[in-house]
Structure formats: structure tokens, C-alpha cells
Amino acid sequence: MQNQKRVIIDYVSPQINGGNFFIKRVINEVISVKAHVLVDGHDVIASSVLFKHENMRKWNEVRMQHIENDEWSTSFTVEKQGFYTYKVEGWVDYALNWQHGIERKIDDNQYVKSELLEGREYLKPLLKKATASEKKYIQNCIDIFADESKYDQAIAEAKSIALHDIFFKYPQKHLANTTRDFKIYVDRKKALFSTWYEFFPRSSSEVEGQHGTFKDCERLLPRISEMGFDTLYFPPVHPIGEVNRKGRNNTTEANDDDAGSAWGIGSKYGGHKDIHPQLGTVEDFKALVQKAKDLNIEVAMDYALQAAPDHPWVKAHPDWFKWRPDGTVQYAENPPKKYQDILPIYWESEDYKNLWQECLDILLYWIDCGINVFRVDNPHTKPYYFWNWIIDEVKKQYPDVIFLAEAFTKPKVMQQLAKQGYTQSYTYFTWRNNKHELISYMTELTQTDQREYMRPNFWPNTPDINPYHLQGANESKYIQRYVLAATLSSNIGIYGPVFEQQIDEAIPGKEEYFMSEKFEVKFYDWTIQNKLTAIISKVNAIRHNHDALQQTNNIKFCHIENDNLIAFYKWNEAKTDELLIIVSLDQYYLQQGTVQLPLADLGINAGHQVTVSDLITGSSYNWHDEWNFVELHPTLPFHIFKINK
């Protein structure tokens, strides 16, 4: 036999897959909760959202408001890192129902003596809960509701707002119904707002032909900091396998002096908990991490779960690899291709519990060395439930830790990794180039339920992707791609030296860099200052000073009748920071258009003057119309306008 509860609560949002995964927020973000709350009949109902941080004992309660058509909403702010739980509660409010009824009867001049007596029953239990002054008021109502000589006074109180407020403040939740628990994981702000710079530490030397060291990297920190980057991501810094090491330009035969791929981890010098000897020692690494921190830069470590054939695991834990009937080990392959410098981990190993534990120990070891950000290599080739487990294990001890999923693969696979717990995700931005592509991709990321669990990180390039549209592109195109990333997404990154210096030679017909740094030590002029570095620095400073650019979901595209111009409105929650961004997508020609201001969002009418100030040039324009002329030249192909009303 079912229970007697009468209130139905349905379609709670936000939630993902019926509450099977947590949604994500950072500190001080708002959760706007909506639900369908309904009851049989015509009784007055009430509803609350209950929420608490994992360390709290008691639930906080915020009352929901009825919007229309049995849809209710409210919101609350998450103020601490870690897991929150929330649920929706609904109940029939018999006391308010009583007041609703008696009010109508009094207005209809009915004699309500019996109803007043009923009202006393709703008041009596409140005496225990109320404050002293409220108690006096309640006791007076109880008295006069039974006193016929004070009937007029009684019916005035029965209808009063004072009584309504008392009933509203102290709801009696008889037979209340409650939904299942829903979870939120609250990260530190960096999960939502971060600016990444990637380079290979081995290419940091001042001397051409010399292998860079962590000491060399220290020299580069001030430059990276001045450019406004807060996260410095290094490809793997572990010993590089010597067996079947890759040669330059991804050849299978390495010469003795070839550096190999940094992702071929493990050699006689150690494995995932060790440092490649040519880079320095673990002490050097810790010193670098600390020096970076002093400049507000966090070092992000690469977490690549695979092994070179000479990785110590292969001997110590042969069960973690797959062995073939002929007794040889299974190399990585994508038939007919074989990758003989890499052994994939055998995730179906019967010894998987020890394997998972060791994977966790690696993370804990580096966290202990000062690392709080991991860029995870190819997470989509490892089981989803493994990520669910390991991310949870780390974050319950170290809520500051951030995991970026480096998965460039099928949409549902990328979404699934994000659901399973990744803090941030690489995206298809790298290939979204024209206006239609950009708008539809942003709409998918920010207006569907992906907004609740997938935090995009926009990279114009990576060591793995030299996109066709950057191959042979001019400086204007590079500026456009950086500005688009930096204003469309609050999390961004670049593969730095190659981007700044527009090094774009590709293997013909592929989106791969020719003579890729992945397989060799490169030499760069790290002192270079050019227009691109100047604009990157300026845009990063603007991001740093503008709340509106420190979150991704608050975006609205503005009409502009030119397919080579894209315009969008960004704002912060308090609407104290409102920006209008316009970017030209044409690297060769001047483009003109007329952009529509989002008047309703700005809370103004046409005819109201707004001043838009270009945050790069300092120029200001007074606009009086809804539609306004703009013109962009490839030399400076964007506006970041601050809107002043």
C-alpha cells in the first residue's frame, strides 16, 4: 500500500540523468532550482529547496515560489568547496489553506464562528516555535477566535497579513513529500576561470641544441605571468622510454640523440612518480612549482596512463598488461597501425584493484609535491568508471584539484567523461571557425544540460592539432582565434611558443605540426614581443578585470547582418559588468555591419543612450539606437566594448 503523501514533485532541474551524476558549480555561483510541484484538489501548497554542504549537519531551507502552471522556482548560492546535496520538499499548507477559505467566506458575509475555531488548531502548535512577540500575537488570536464578543476583531485578524506571515514562517509540514537527493560539486573559482599556457620544458633552454631543464623554465615564469597566464601546463616530465623510442617527425627509428615522445613514459630511470633526468630532479621540479606559485601560476601536470616497454611496471606488474598467446606483450595499435613505443594498460586485468590504487597513488604523490591541476591525456581510452572513482577519491581529500580531460573524440564520449567527474574538458572549438559553427556550438555548450556538467576549455591549437585554418594564416587570424577563445570561454589555453610565433608548418594534408616538438627538443627565442603577444597580454588583463568574462554560460548572441562578423553580449550575475564583443572572422578585408543591442537584457528602451568603450583602444561611442554601425579591419579585428548605460 502506497503512502498518504499528496504532493507530487517532478522534473527537478538542474540535474543530470535523473540525479545519477552531480552538477558542477564554483564557489559563490547560484543554483536556480525549478520543479513541478502539484497536489490533487485545490489546496494551497508550499515548497522548499533543502540544501547542505557535506560537512553540515543541518539542512538550509529556501522557499520556492510558484511561477505558473504548477512550476516552482527558487535559488541559492554555494559558498564552500566540496559536495552539496539538495532536494525539493512539498507539502499541503493546511493553515494557509484555512486562511484562504475563511477570507473568501468573510468577504461573502458568511458567519465563520466554526472556521475561527478551526483556525485555533493551526495556531496552537506555533506557540512552541515562535519568538516572544510572535507568541503574544498568536495567543491573542487563539483567545479572540473563541470569544464571540470579539468576533469583529477575530475576523479582521483571521484575514490579516500578520497572520499569513506567521503561518508562512512556521509551516506545518504534515505529510510532506521529498525528492531524492541531488548532488553538486563545488570547485574553487579556477575550475571556471583559467588561462593556460603550454610549453615543453625540454625546449626552454637559452642555448640552441641544449636540452632544457626546470631551471631554464624558472627563467620563463615572469614572462608568462606578465602575459596574464595563471596555469602552466607541461607535457609529461617523467623518464622517457628507451626501448622502441620514437624518432623525429614521428618516425619509428630513433637515433641515439633523439629525445623521444614525452608520452612514452617509463625507463630504467623510473616511471610515473619519477622525473626525466635531463630535466632535473624532483627537488628542482618542486622548486619550480613553488616559484610559479609565487607568481600566481599553477603548474599543471600531464597524467598519461600508458607505459613505455621499459617502464618498471612491465616487470613488477605484468598482469597490468595484456600478453598474447605467443608470449609477447600487446603494444598499442589501431589496426593496421602499431605503436611500439607504448604499451596500453590492460584495464580488464584481474588485478585491477591494485592497478587503480597505484594510479591513485601517482596523483597523491604529485599533489604532495605541490601539483593541483592535472591535464589527463586520452581519458577516453580508459574506463569511465575508473575516472568516476579516481576523481572522487582525489577530490574528497583535495577539493582544490582540477582535472582537464584531453579527449578530442565523439560528442557523447566527451560528455560522458565530463559527467563522470572531469572539472574541465577540451572542446571542438579548435575546429569551429565560421559564424554558424561558433554560434551553434556555443548554444549546445551553454543552453543545453551540458552547461551543468561540462566546463569547456577553448584551445586555438595544441601540440596535437595544427588546425587547417591556422596553416598559412596571417596575424589577424591568430588574433581572431585568441580573442574568440578568450571571450567565448572563461577557460582557455594555447600551445604557446608556436602560437605566438605563428609557426604553422604542417605535415601535408594533416592537422599535425611538421617536425613536431612532440618528438624532439626545439629552440625558441623566448624574448620575442610582437603584436600577438601584446594583444594576448591585453586580452588576458581584460579577462582578469571583468567578471563577465570569468564564466561561460552567460552569453547571448546579437544579430549582426554580416556573416563575417560575430557579436555577443556577456554579463555578470549582478549586471555591474556588461560587455559587447564583436569579432571579425575575415583576416583579409574590412567588414561592416549593424549590430542589435540586447535592449531587454540591458533593461533599457531604444532611444536610451548607451556609451560603449573599447577596452583595447580606449575609444568610446555614444549609441542611441537599437541597431548600431560597426566596422572592423584585419589590423585590429575585434571590439571588446564595455557598455555604460
Add this chain to the structure above:
Amino acid sequence: MQNQKRVIIDYVSPQINGGNFFIKRVINEVISVKAHVLVDGHDVIASSVLFKHENMRKWNEVRMQHIENDEWSTSFTVEKQGFYTYKVEGWVDYALNWQHGIERKIDDNQYVKSELLEGREYLKPLLKKATASEKKYIQNCIDIFADESKYDQAIAEAKSIALHDIFFKYPQKHLANTTRDFKIYVDRKKALFSTWYEFFPRSSSEVEGQHGTFKDCERLLPRISEMGFDTLYFPPVHPIGEVNRKGRNNTTEANDDDAGSAWGIGSKYGGHKDIHPQLGTVEDFKALVQKAKDLNIEVAMDYALQAAPDHPWVKAHPDWFKWRPDGTVQYAENPPKKYQDILPIYWESEDYKNLWQECLDILLYWIDCGINVFRVDNPHTKPYYFWNWIIDEVKKQYPDVIFLAEAFTKPKVMQQLAKQGYTQSYTYFTWRNNKHELISYMTELTQTDQREYMRPNFWPNTPDINPYHLQGANESKYIQRYVLAATLSSNIGIYGPVFEQQIDEAIPGKEEYFMSEKFEVKFYDWTIQNKLTAIISKVNAIRHNHDALQQTNNIKFCHIENDNLIAFYKWNEAKTDELLIIVSLDQYYLQQGTVQLPLADLGINAGHQVTVSDLITGSSYNWHDEWNFVELHPTLPFHIFKINK
């Protein structure tokens, strides 16, 4: 620590609220299951839907096919009444994965001796499962895969379709993942296809001024059957309360000879298990039910859970009603209005278990008397979980029983009742009048998830609703409304005598009948035959002969550039019955338009001749074009075309 399963299954459809409610079908309907099924990495995966009837021990399995973008689908047919369970299963198919890899290596001229040895490991376990001839084939493969002298033969077999088919037929579901169970309730066909006629049995007499009896009703059965109705719904037939009985035209003071409202149930003559003495005895009722059955008509009983003040329950179970502090009983009210002929049931009673049980006993009693269809009065004023429980209790014993929810209230309340288990639901069709309203309402009912749980029943009128558009309307309008109901929805009904005779006098400004039959005995000429009865009979016969009209969700509206003409295409699953229906919404003037044939759905190209035959007039037209001229006059304001290709 999480499990090692690698396959993720997500977004299974159809389902409602994550599987918390069952979806609905009738016998021989198809369930098309879709799901996202994905795995980490690049392994070949496979997926099945498992399903079984509640009385089956073993699961049936149908394999899913990959459509695109990690979306899979398949379908199955439900052949028995009662509950089915289904779930989706997914696994990595290691054997097919192996074949996929070796094929590419062979094509690349690699030497695959080691791979052949691996293949043997996938073959050996199949020897236990395979048929005799398959065993021979498998054993041969096992032999030659290890025999270097037969290498060429071995690699030919390794790539073969024969081997693929063996692996596909006997999947080895290592670490398979499975979703939760989802439920389907399968009804008999009548749940989806029914034609209701409502009249008040007390108005069945041949003699004016006399109270009709069940015997009188028997006289009317042949007429109702000949008109093509299969369900005869009576307002309550129980003893009518004598205390505070309602007078004519809904007055509060009844005269001695006033019949009262049939919904004011209970008097000294008994309660919900008794028959109103003026109608006859329970034996008369059973005889009528049987006579109706002989004519393929089922009698639908009204199930109205409320009590007159003199209902026997009030004394026997005072706890089932609410008592006020002054010792009086709580009447029904909608403040400031009071309804003193009715006591609502107090669902929050502490004795609710006995109350629920008694409510169930009422249903079981009448089922025992031959009733299998209940029209439930005002279900939205009783708790949702009560309905969930009682419908389930009845249907697990009597799967033939059909419950129609008479709730004309807010959308989410009506949807919720359907989710909780109602077989059919009254709808807003009664108020959906113009083309836009009809199309958008049909789209909501048939193209959203409501199609899975809400079976609409379209009524042009009821004793409670004399819609404004029928007040003063002409015969053409009545025809239009009947034809729209009968072709848009497979479940329909009319409040018969009043509809046929176009009795439409209303209480001014209201959609209530003037001098409503709800409060008095009426006298009708039950022999009447008019154009409306002729068309109703003909349309019902067409419904009876055409599969396409025996289900509601298979509808597609066709473009026709005239807002007074509505056109839609209906079909059966096998596409052996395809109809094009065109209805004029204008009761006064001739309307012309050009209707677009749904060529893609018909599987033809423009230029292909179709013959459309009007099933009412017998006229045929040959159409060669995609767009075709039609003209409808108020005298016969519709076409039901059978399409012959």
C-alpha cells in the same frame, strides 16, 4: 571501488521520469527502443534489448543496431496483456573486435600468426553453444589457426563472413552492463480504440414524466449498437442522497419529486455497492450489462468517491470524513461556495488503509457484476498515490479493466493522473476549436512523451460541458466536431441524446446546460433519426473498418493554405491503410484549398498517380500532383479519403 564494466548505456527511450512510471501499449503494438551506448577507446561493442512478460521466466533478446553518433535502436512487439519489463544491455564484443583488427592487418599484408592464435581463444568457448554443423566449422578454424601449413586458408577464414556470423550469434558478454528495468503495461485493444455513448438511464423511459429503468435501457441497446458505439457510459446508478438533495437547475432546495444529482451518492437505500431503487435491482443491472455485451457493448460505470450526507459510511466510518471543532461534518466547498449535498472523503484519515481497501472492494464488487470499464469522476481531487495503488491492485487481478480519468483541470495534474496509471484521459479537445489550437494540441499529445502514457479520449460535449462553440451552432458544426474527434483520436465519446438532437441551451455566459439533466429526469424521443445520427453511424463504421483510425499517435498534418480547412494523414503500421482526412472548420460558407500530399510518407514521387476515394460518398479522384484542390461545403464539411497508390 567502482566496477570494471566499460560500456555506458544512457538516455533509454521510451521511458517516463527515468523509469519511475510505466509506459503504455495495447496488444501487438511495437516498442521502438533507442539508447546511447558507448565505450571508452575504439573497441567494437554490441547491445541488446532484453524484455519479458511478467509471467515469463526467461528474457527475450533483440539485438540493437548502431544508427549513428553512438545511438542504437531496435524494436519488439508486445503480444500479451499485463506488465512487461525491458532493459538495455551492452558489452564489448572482444571476438568481433579481434576480427576487425586481424582483417585490417591481413589487408596490410602483415604476418598474423600471433593474432590467429588469439582468435582460437575466442572460438573455443563457442564449441559448447553451437549447433552440430557450426561446431564442425568452429573446430576446423581452431585447427587451421594453429597450423602454419594452412596459413592461407586460416587468414581467409579469419576474415570471413561465416566467422563473423558465428561470433555475432554467440556473443560472449564479458563485463556486460545493464540498465535498470523499465516497465510497460499492455492493455487490451479497447484501451486504445473505443467509441463511447453516454446517457442517463433515468431518462430512458418511453413515457414522459416517468423515471427510466434498466429495462428501459435495454430497449435502447440495439440503436446504440447500430450507430457503432461499443461503450455505454452511465452516470452513477447508486442510491441518491436525500439529505440536502439538489433541486432542478442546480438549486439548493429540492422539491419532493426532484430526482437529485446522480453524483450525490448514498442514502438509506445504500451506498456505492447498491443500485438506486427507481432504476431497478442489481439483478436488472447485471441483465442489462449482459444484454449489452451480447451486442458488443460494454457498460462503463461511474466511480465517484464522495458521499451524500446520508451515505451509510457517514455513520459506519465517521473517521473517513472530516469533523469540525463544532462537531459538524465538513461539506464540500470551494470558498465561498458550499456544496451541502456532498461530503468529500477525508483522505488524510488515520484509518486510510481501511478506506482504501473499501474503495477497492467497490471496484471488485462491480467487476464481479460484469463491469470492466470505469469512468472515474474527478480523480484529480483524490491523492495521486491512491490511484497508483488501486489501479495496480485491480489490473494485476483483472487486466481487462479500463479506467478513464474524468479530470478537466490543469495540464500537469491531468498528465500526472495518466502517469499514475489511468488507461485513458479526458482532454482539452472539447475546447480546441480552430486549426492552430487543434494542431498544437495534437502535437503535444502525439509527439511529446505524453504519447507514451496519456491515451486521449475526445469528447465534443459532456453533461458538464456545453462548449461555447456548440451553443447556437448549426448541424454542420456538430458534424465537424464529431468527425474531428473521431478521426483525430481513436478513443472518443459523446453525451448522446443532447448531441444528436443539438440541444444546446446554456446557462447564460456559462458552458453549462440550462436545466441540466444532471439534476432532473429528461424525456427524449429515442427513435429520432437525422443527418447527424446518420453521419455518426457512418463515421463509426469507417473507424471500425480502418486500422489507421484505431490508434492516435500515427498522425501527420498536411499543409493546406486555408485556415478554415484542416488536413491530416493517418496510417496503420503496415501502411496497408492510409487515409487523408480533410475537415472544414466553417459551418456557414464553402471553403476551398490546395492540400499537399505527404509524398515521402506515402513512398511516392510527385507525378505518381494516386486515387483518393471518399469513404462517405464513394466518389473517387485521381491526383497526379503533390498539391491538390479540395472544396468543402457546410452540408458535408469533410472528406475521409482512402488513398490508393
